[in-house]
Amino acid sequence: MSDKLIDSPALLSVKDCSVKLGGSQILAGVTWEVKAGTLHALIGPNGAGKTTMIRCIMGGMPHQGEIRIRFQGDGRIGYVPQLLEFDHTLPITVGDFFSIMLRNKPIFLGKGRKVRKRAVEALKLTESDHLIDRLIGGLSGGELRRVLLSQALIPLPELLVLDEAASNVDEFGARIFEDLLLRLKEEHNLTILMVSHDLSMIRRTADWVTGINRTVTFDGPAQTFCNLKKIDELFIETALVVLNRQEGKTP
Amino acid sequence: MSSLFEFFTDLAKAGYLPAMFEHAFMVRGMMAALIVGPVLGGMGTVVVTRKLAFFTQTVGNASLTGVAIGLLFGEPIEGTYAGLYGFCLIIALLMTYVKNRARVSNDTVIGVVLAQVLGIGILMMVLVTKQFNVHQIEAILFGSLITLNNNDLILLIIISMIAMVVGAIIFNRTMLSSFNPIMAKTRGVRPVLIEYVFIAVLTVVIVASLKLVGALLVLVLMVVPAAGAQNIAKNLVQFFWLTIAFSTVSTVIGLLASGVWPIPTGASIVLVASIVFYSTLTLKPLLGKGEIQQGQS
Structure with a gap:
């Protein structure tokens, strides 16, 4: 585990966040945090509440619980939408x-x-x-x-939020995008929160991974996540399992 | 205002203007056309970008019910302003509220309301006036230059000025929030507030234009010039100004045509707008604006 992950203060803290829409519980008591200067991946299957979580963070969704962002400077969030x-x-x-x-x-x-x-x-x-x-x-x-x-x-944000920003991009385009993110993180000490389905991208770029499926299903260093034997049990996400098999790793 | 009309009618009588302007209603009509053209054109660029074409039609249809409500509350037939503006604003803001709250698509909400306001409108007109006066309904649906009075024109001028000022203030914000509301929020834009403000301004502009263009045809004037401009514009600035130019050409030439030949003004305006649109299709290859080229990752 890198020093940055141990020493950095939390830039974003989500505590006991719940969202109910039209009788369906989208998020139930979700608690997690993003450390400053890290690239944090938020993952989960379709319909797990990832986009709802992002909307809560961006102030566009009424919710229960507490979401706190502790900016060091003038406090801007940069947002890269999915589409x-x-x-x-x-x-x-x-x-x-x-x-x-x-x-x-x-x-x-x-x-x-x-x-x-x-x-x-x-x-x-x-x-x-x-x-x-x-x-x-x-x-x-x-x-x-x-x-x-x-x-x-x-202007350069303190927190950069990417909502499945690398989806629908071919392999070459995705690699260029990843390199950019890593360079921006290093050069500008950006904190990056990235919603992603792409396990390979998470392996190559993320410092920390939080998995949600209505509640938090995983929260730990990216290294630990990548060493998990049964990712599909955690996320019930066929795409992730298929990707694992393509890369020659038995889930 | 009357002395201004007399000035133009006198010019026409002296032979300096075409004979059709000897009639005060044609002078009023030309003034309205010179205002409605640019204002509807400018708003049309946002209507097309925000996909509000059918919303525009619904507000037009709602005017029929609005007139009936005005009559019901004792307003004179030549000026049912409270009923007309009040009802159309309520319907427009209500549709926006339902669209933002309900888990129903925008098209579905508009489709439901569009049919309701037309049906209820015709029913109420018959009940209130105790007869089916087809000319009254025709004037609302297709516009009626002869019924355009001084009060209508003054109201149109005031509303258009407000629309131009408010429209200019919120233009960039409303465009940005149409791309992605959350991204707009990170730029300090309040997408929901901007949406309500734009809808309110759009509604009063549509209602103020009805006597010239008509409820059924206002949609065409809001969309066709923008569609024509879209064919040949290479950027957003060109798109905006070309739409205004096409819209103004349509209202002015349409009005002149209805003065020369015995055709309804609204219909001739729409016809001119359509001719402009098809002309842009032929210009498109000449100006080198073909298919959008797909880039590479």
Whole structure:
């Protein structure tokens, strides 16, 4: 276990969090925490309450229990969504997207050179500044993920939350994305909370893993999680088991 | 206001303007067209982005019930403002509330309400007026330039000014929250509040435009110019201004056409908007805006 995991204070603490929607208990007394400067994976099967948990953290879901974030600085959360809900045929460029996000002045009165400069700087962090004039609807899955990661990095947040941000990306795109995350964590001492289904990615990148399925099913160092013999029993997630078999590891 | 109309009608009588502007209602209509075109166009870009086309239609349909409620409470037929604006606002905000609360899709909520308000509206009109006055219903559904009075025009000007100011303030925020509400929250945007504000402004703009365009056709003017602009615009700024240009061209030429030929204004506006849309389809390959290219990871 690395020193960072032992010594770091908790940046995010979730205590006894419960959510009930339309008579269904989505989360029941979930308690876990994210240590500062770590890459923390939140995993679980479909319908386990991962997205609900993220919504609670982001302040978009009424819940019982306590969620505390102890920021050291000005306290910004960067959020990388799973997808953008928009018509992909709309003529909206990556530059437009940054303009509507970074300025209050309506975009139809001009995009602003300063905003474009900031957008290029942000896109450079994910090596995607060449995409600034491309239509968002025309980006590949990997390119869109990098653009969404870029927007979350200006200004640099203390906590970066990724909601299945590497899903629907091919193997090559996923590797580039992982490298970016690891570099950002090291260079900027970012705390990263990553919701993921991808066991291989968790193995390669995560420091700590919390598994939920309505309640907490696992909470420990990523190394311990990866050495578990029966991950499928914990998460009842066929995809994880299949992935294990593909990698030649008997679950 | 009357002296302004007289000025233009006098110009027409002296031969400086086409003869159709000798009638005050045509002058009023042109003023309304010059306001409705840009305002509906500007809002149309957000309506298309936020997928609110059928919502727009529902508000249009609700106007029929609104007029009937106004009449029921003793408002004059030429100005059922409280019933019209009040009912349409209640329906619009209620639909938004239900959509945000219930586990039902937006389309389903709109579909249910759309049918209800049209049926109830026609039923109430018959009950309140004790007769089935097809001209009254026709005027609401298809617009009626002759019934557009000074009060309607003043109200349209005031509402349009409010819409332009509020629309400009919330434009970026409403676009951003349409992409992803949680991401918008990290930028200090309150997506739910922004949604309610936009819906309220959109509703009053739709209602104020009804006498020119008509309840059944307001949807077309809200969507078709934006769809045309979408065909040839290369970014969001072009999309916005082209939509306004197409919408204004449609309302102005549509109105002029209805002054030359005996056709309803709303219908001719829609026809012009459609011609503009199909023209953009032919321009699309010439401007090099073909299929969206798929990038690489």
